[in-house]
Amino acid sequence: MFGDYSISDLGAILAMQGFAGLILFSVYVLMALGLAIIFGQMGVINMAHGEFMILGAYVTWMTSNAVQHTAPWLFPGYFFIAMILAFIASGALGMLVEWALIRHLYKRPLDTLLATWGLSLILQQAYRSIFGAREVGVELPEWMMGSWQATDAIQIPINGMFVMGLTILITIVVFYILFWSSWGKQVRAVVQNRVMAGAVGINTEKVDRYTFGLGCGIAGIAGSAFTMIGSTGPTAGQLYIVDTFLVVVFGGAASLFGTIASAFSISQTQSTLEFFLSGSMAKVITLLTIVAILMVRPQGLFALKVRK
Amino acid sequence: MSDETKPGLKSPLRRKLLMGMAALPAVSMLGRPAFADVPATSAVNTTGLAVTDSEVTVGILHSVTGTMAISETGSVEAEKLAIEQINAAGGVLGRKIKFIQEDGASDWPTFAEKAKKLLVNDKCAAVMGCWTSASRKAVLPVFEQYNGMLYYPTFYEGLEQSKNVIYTGQEATQQIIAGLDWVNKTKGAKSFYLLGSDYIWPRTSNKIARKHIENHLQGCKVVGEEYFPLGSTQFNSVINKIKLTKPDVIYAIIVGGSNVAFYKQLKAAGIDLSKQTLLTISVTEDEIDGIGGENIAGAYACMKYFQSLDNPNNKTFVPAFKKMWGEKTVIGDVTQAAYLGPWLWKLTVEKAQSFDIDKIAAASPGVEFKGAPEGYVRIHENHHLWSKTRVGRAKADGQYELIYETADLVEPDPFPKGYQ
Numbered sequence: 171m172f173g174d175y176s177i178s179d180l181g182a183i184l185a186m187q188g189f190a191g192l193i194l195f196s197v198y199v200l201m202a203l204g205l206a207i208i209f210g211q212m213g214v215i216n217m218a219h220g221e222f223m224i225l226g227a228y229v230t231w232m233t234s235n236a237v238q239h240t241a242p243w244l245f246p247g248y249f250f251i252a253m254i255l256a257f258i259a260s261g262a263l264g265m266l267v268e269w270a271l272i273r274h275l276y277k278r279p280l281d282t283l284l285a286t287w288g289l290s291l292i293l294q295q296a297y298r299s300i301f302g303a304r305e306v307g308v309e310l311p312e313w314m315m316g317s318w319q320a321t322d323a324i325q326i327p328i329n330g331m332f333v334m335g336l337t338i339l340i341t342i343v344v345f346y347i348l349f350w351s352s353w354g355k356q357v358r359a360v361v362q363n364r365v366m367a368g369a370v371g372i373n374t375e376k377v378d379r380y381t382f383g384l385g386c387g388i389a390g391i392a393g394s395a396f397t398m399i400g401s402t403g404p405t406a407g408q409l410y411i412v413d414t415f416l417v418v419v420f421g422g423a424a425s426l427f428g429t430i431a432s433a434f435s436i437s438q439t440q441s442t443l444e445f446f447l448s449g450s451m452a453k454v455i456t457l458l459t460i461v462a463i464l465m466v467r468p469q470g471l472f473a474l475k476v477r478k
Numbered sequence: 479m480s481d482e483t484k485p486g487l488k489s490p491l492r493r494k495l496l497m498g499m500a501a502l503p504a505v506s507m508l509g510r511p512a513f514a515d516v517p518a519t520s521a522v523n524t525t526g527l528a529v530t531d532s533e534v535t536v537g538i539l540h541s542v543t544g545t546m547a548i549s550e551t552g553s554v555e556a557e558k559l560a561i562e563q564i565n566a567a568g569g570v571l572g573r574k575i576k577f578i579q580e581d582g583a584s585d586w587p588t589f590a591e592k593a594k595k596l597l598v599n600d601k602c603a604a605v606m607g608c609w610t611s612a613s614r615k616a617v618l619p620v621f622e623q624y625n626g627m628l629y630y631p632t633f634y635e636g637l638e639q640s641k642n643v644i645y646t647g648q649e650a651t652q653q654i655i656a657g658l659d660w661v662n663k664t665k666g667a668k669s670f671y672l673l674g675s676d677y678i679w680p681r682t683s684n685k686i687a688r689k690h691i692e693n694h695l696q697g698c699k700v701v702g703e704e705y706f707p708l709g710s711t712q713f714n715s716v717i718n719k720i721k722l723t724k725p726d727v728i729y730a731i732i733v734g735g736s737n738v739a740f741y742k743q744l745k746a747a748g749i750d751l752s753k754q755t756l757l758t759i760s761v762t763e764d765e766i767d768g769i770g771g772e773n774i775a776g777a778y779a780c781m782k783y784f785q786s787l788d789n790p791n792n793k794t795f796v797p798a799f800k801k802m803w804g805e806k807t808v809i810g811d812v813t814q815a816a817y818l819g820p821w822l823w824k825l826t827v828e829k830a831q832s833f834d835i836d837k838i839a840a841a842s843p844g845v846e847f848k849g850a851p852e853g854y855v856r857i858h859e860n861h862h863l864w865s866k867t868r869v870g871r872a873k874a875d876g877q878y879e880l881i882y883e884t885a886d887l888v889e890p891d892p893f894p895k896g897y898q
Contacts, residue, residue, distance in 0.1 A: 183722050319748070
């Protein structure tokens with residue numbers, strides 16, 4: 171297939187394809203990080219994860235409209251405000267949901283699965299009633315559109331680089347919170363031994379609530395960022411949920427490193443295969459490979475060693 | 479065309495006059511039907527449909543919840559507008575249309591169940607509904623078994639024909655061939671890259687497109703053909719392949735949320751649609767709302783209706799639609815086709831002088847609707863519509879600018895020879 175093309179052409183495509191893979195990697199990490207925290211640290215299967223993302227997208231859309239009408243001079247930078255608001259909105263909704271629904275269902279994973287599935291349907295219909303059934307178009311500032319002309323033949327999407335930068339930043343923050351801050355120590359203590367953690371004076375209920383809120387808040391930021399590359403509609407969250415779970419489960423449920431490693435391997439496989447085969451075939455082969463690996467390693471790529 | 483011959487959209491003044499005239503006899507002859515020439519129910523309804531002396535019941539069957547609600551909302555709105563306008567103009571055979579709306583909930587078995595309910599329990603005289611081919615395939619056996627009449631609005635892949643369905647959208651050859659001929663002739667396009675979402679409509683359509691390109695267009699070739707699972711949001715790899723193969727035309731049949739992702743990523747990857755020709759048959763004004771006009775400006779779409787069409791029918795239709803559903807709503811190809819449903823049914827009933835399904839099915843061929851917003855349409859023997867095919871170019875404000883239209887109506891050909 172490459173016979174007709176010059177070396178420089180192929181080099182340029184190779185570079186752009188490399189970036190395409192890295193962008194897909196960032197997208198996967200960003201959408202899976204929130205779920206990895208909730209699923210990995212708390213053992214809650216949150217089927218409504220996609221809807222928390224879309225809440226972030228709708229917040230971005232509302233912010234965009236509000237800024238355009240009230241303070242047009244702010245428009246070039248509105249996206250940063252929107253992401254903060256998205257984090258707050260999704261995080262707050264997450265804490266509310268934890269308080270009203272999830273905390274009654276700890277230790278009943280199958281019931282949480284059903285309950286959060288129901289929640290996702292409720293949220294979808296709520297979005298439809300509030301924002302209308304049609305998709306909304308989120309307008310972006312001019313500088314975030316288009317591509318960066320690296321050389322004559324190499325163009326890199328600016329929004330892709332933006333997502334990459336954002337993913338790196340959020341990953342660092344999450345690792346800092348969970349592994350260096352004292353609150354993170356409390357979270358990990360609760361994960362390892364809830365009773366003991368309570369006995370040494372950790373307010374486990376509060377830790378649960380904030381952990382869930384953090385996971386949902388990150389989903390909100392992801393949703394906000396994805397308005398640049400995807401659609402915003404009542405059911406758009408469903409587009410992400412399968413890939414998100416795939417990344418988290420394949421990585422090993424309780425490991426954040428695993429999530430990142432799994433996002434990397436899935437995205438590289440996917441984008442390379444997509445280039446040489448077609449879109450549908452790439453997906454099929456990626457899924458088959460994952461299933462095969464999970465048959466050999468049911469605990470995922472990186473599993474915490476626990477005593478059986 | 480002259481105002482007098484239009485059975486469809488009348489000027490507001492004319493409609494007021496009609497309503498006034500309709501009210502006069504109603505006052506003087508209480509208890510009698512409002513129109514002097516209203517035929518007796520026993521004569522026009524011999525099969526027990528929901529028709530009374532003053533009312534006739536039809537069904538509306540679309541998804542207002544679930545994934546497809548995004549697309550089907552416009553169709554529901556158009557059908558309700560048409561019904562309201564028909565009622566304001568005196569109804570059908572002197573009877574007001576009452577509608578029962580059911581929700582298919584984006585779930586094909588639900589569509590079949592609700593279709594059965596509308597036909598068996600409610601005895602609907604006609605049903606306007608369905609959007610995806612999957613939902614139509616699910617209800618088709620129901621309509622054939624219980625002898626109902628379905629007016630189906632979406633452009634679709636063809637390969638179907640039923641006594642019990644009137645297809646008010648275009649079938650694939652109507653929509654595809656004229657567009658390919660146009661892009662070949664005016665843009666000198668020789669190489670095509672075919673893209674689509676992975677299900678029956680894009681695959682069948684691209685098959686027709688490929689046959690036409692390879693067999694009927696001189697020296698043209700397909701340099702790539704690819705499909706993506708419904709809901710895909712990542713297109714960077716295929717965009718790189720497009721950059722490598724440099725096709726004259728990107729021919730895209732991507733639907734749903736994927737559409738938004740595709741056009742946003744195309745723009746972000748530096749493909750400038752003012753230089754790269756892109757022809758689509760799946761993006762109407764409705765979809766542009768979600769994609770954002772600035773992301774798709776410059777692309778060409780080939781279908782039969784654009785909101786911006788400049789003809790007298792459309793100039794009354796668009797304001798009427800916006801008055802009923804809000805200034806910001808847009809009207810896409812399928813929405814317009816959905817609007818045709820109730821009108822075509824009314825005209826057919828009046829031609830047949832009967833609500834009986836068999837008589838309507840037989841009377842349908844030849845029924846013409848001069849008030850169609852797209853211009854003039856006529857029902858073919860095969861229950862599809864003769865219609866013009868048009869090419870429009872997307873502008874940043876989310877509207878299409880008409881670039882080309884076929885000189886004559888294009889014949890519907892749901893089973894095209896040499897294209898299967």
